[in-house]
Amino acid sequence: MSINNQLRFLFDIGKEKHNSINNKSILCPFCHRECLTDILDEDGPFILVKNKYPTLENTLQTVLIETNNCNDNMSTYDKEYMKKLLQFGVNHWLSFKETGEFKSVIFYKNHGPHSGGTINHSHMQIVGLKDIDYEEFLRDEFFEGITINKSEGCILNLSTKPRVGFTEFNIIIDSINTLPVMADNLQKIVHYILNNFYTKCDSFNLFFYEWRNRIVCKVIPRFVTSPLFIGFSISQISNHMDMIVRKVQQLYFNDNNIK
Structure with missing residues (x-):
């Protein structure tokens, strides 16, 4: 059964979308908040709106302006601020x-x-899928890995x-009450990717899952996607995994360093 x-x-609809990542001269739609429509919720700087360009059929597409x-x-x-954003x-x-x-x-x-986005202004997206259950494509092994840090239920x-x-990082919590710890870990990993990664990186994706009664955030540094994955669904792992683990621990989970 397929x-x-x-x-x-x-x-x-897609051809009408603005692309302020590749064209910096385009007026940022998220900077001019007075022009926003279909606002679903607002909490200080955080705004959840319906996507002005709903390019996906049979979905509800929303944008969270950060x-x-x-x-x-x-x-x-x-x-x-980061903790409140993640909670929102x-x-x-x-x-x-x-x-x-x-x-x-x-x-x-x-x-x-390299992330697949079109708007430079920091935002996230929440999309309701009417015909697809993404959990059917998940496996436990996607979230297994070498422990970098474990504390306070995270x-x-x-x-x-x-x-x-x-390189894929997983941040796993057992309860929504542990979101502040997830937020702290998430911010450290994002900072590492953009500033201290073993090769220059300017892009990343975050993906959130509710899986096995846990909440997981997968953080992926983004480059041009490997043709082995595109053509054959063959993923690769880095031979620098131990080095990455030690570097993150040294920079962000050493009590002698500023966190």
Whole structure:
């Protein structure tokens, strides 16, 4: 029995979308908040709106605008700001799931020119899928890995069986009450990717999952995707895994360092 895993992309809508990642001269739609429509919720700088360009058929597409400042990103937010942002996003993601209107609800983030995004201004997306249950494509092994840090009900690991390939970080919590710890770990990993990764990296994705009664955030540095994965679904792992683990521990989980 085949499983439906295809979304129909509405090209006529997609061609109208702004692309401020590749064209910096385009006026940022998220900086001019007075022009926003279909606002679903607002909490200080955080705004959840319906996507102005809903390119995916049979979905509800929303955008979570993270900040007023077009130049800020997760690596530069104040710690408390980061915790409030994650709480705001996860609460809405879970609320969408609880409505029962969708087969599944995806919560993710694109950042940078290799991430698949089009808007430079920091944002995340929550999308209700009416025809697809993404959990049918998940496996426990996607979230297994070498432990980098474990504390206060939160595990951070480096995936030993990455879904796409090379370097994938998993941040796993058992309870929504541990979101502040997840936020702290997430900010450290994003900072590492953008500033201290073993090769220059300007892009990443975040993917959130509710899996086996846990909440997981998978963080993936993004480059041009390997043709082995595109053509054959063959993922690869790095031969620098132990080095990456030690580097992250040294920089972000050493009590002698500023966290």
